Amino acid sequence: xxxxxxxxxxxxxxxxxxxxxxxxxxxxxxxQFTTQxxxxxxxxxRGKFISKAVDIAEVAAKRFLEGQIEVSNISIDSEGFKNxxxxxxxxxxxxxxxxxx
Amino acid sequence: xxxxxxxxxxxxxxxxxxxxxxxxxxxxxxxQFTTQxxxxxxxxxRGKFISKAVDIAEVAAKRFLEGQIEVSNISIDSEGFKNxxxxxxxxxxxxxxxxxx
Numbered sequence: 001x002x003x004x005x006x007x008x009x010x011x012x013x014x015x016x017x018x019x020x021x022x023x024x025x026x027x028x029x030x031x032q033f034t035t036q037x038x039x040x041x042x043x044x045x046r047g048k049f050i051s052k053a054v055d056i057a058e059v060a061a062k063r064f065l066e067g068q069i070e071v072s073n074i075s076i077d078s079e080g081f082k083n084x085x086x087x088x089x090x091x092x093x094x095x096x097x098x099x100x101x
Numbered sequence: 102x103x104x105x106x107x108x109x110x111x112x113x114x115x116x117x118x119x120x121x122x123x124x125x126x127x128x129x130x131x132x133q134f135t136t137q138x139x140x141x142x143x144x145x146x147r148g149k150f151i152s153k154a155v156d157i158a159e160v161a162a163k164r165f166l167e168g169q170i171e172v173s174n175i176s177i178d179s180e181g182f183k184n185x186x187x188x189x190x191x192x193x194x195x196x197x198x199x200x201x202x
Contacts, residue, residue: 047152051151051152051193054193055193057177058177059191071176071177076155076158076172076175077159078159092152092155094155
């Protein structure tokens with residue numbers, strides 16, 4: 001059980017962006033740094049939520065935690081899968097890593 | 102007039118993503134590499150067009166020019182401005198740099 005704190009400090013600070021209200025995600029990211037001792041926090045999103053992920057990263061880094069965190073890495077990729085009709089579909093993904101300054 | 106080719110090869114290969122059809126932009130990016138000798142091409146977008154920009158970069162790099170270009174850099178930022186009602190508005194931006202392999 002004492003492992004828990006260590007685990008929290010090391011990684012697993014990931015936020016997946018979906019259709020919940022915008023500020024839920026901003027608060028989630030900010031709290032990882034302020035109350036969970038996160039060194040980095042990774043914002044992940046797919047498809048239409050990519051724009052929202054960028055907004056969340058910007059608001060967290062420039063408004064709520066200005067001078068305390070910064071964008072350390074951004075990567076994009078795409079995943080292929082079969083949709084419900086068996087058709088091949090491709091969706092883009094983004095990962096934005098924020099880190100403590 | 103002979104400067105023109107040099108200018109083309111150096112930079113200014115930028116594509117701004119807006120509400121035109123998706124494939125217009127993919128074709129634009131692909132043609133910069135195939136017919137305009139571009140070494141890099143930068144895809145820029147703001148707000149809701151950010152997701153579309155990522156899709157365009159992925160389709161250009163993974164489907165049309167696979168093994169020929171790659172994503173070399175991605176940066177995000179935000180711009181503040183006053184809207185038509187004089188209210189302060191903030192919009193996120195993205196720049197995706199593709200480069201020839």
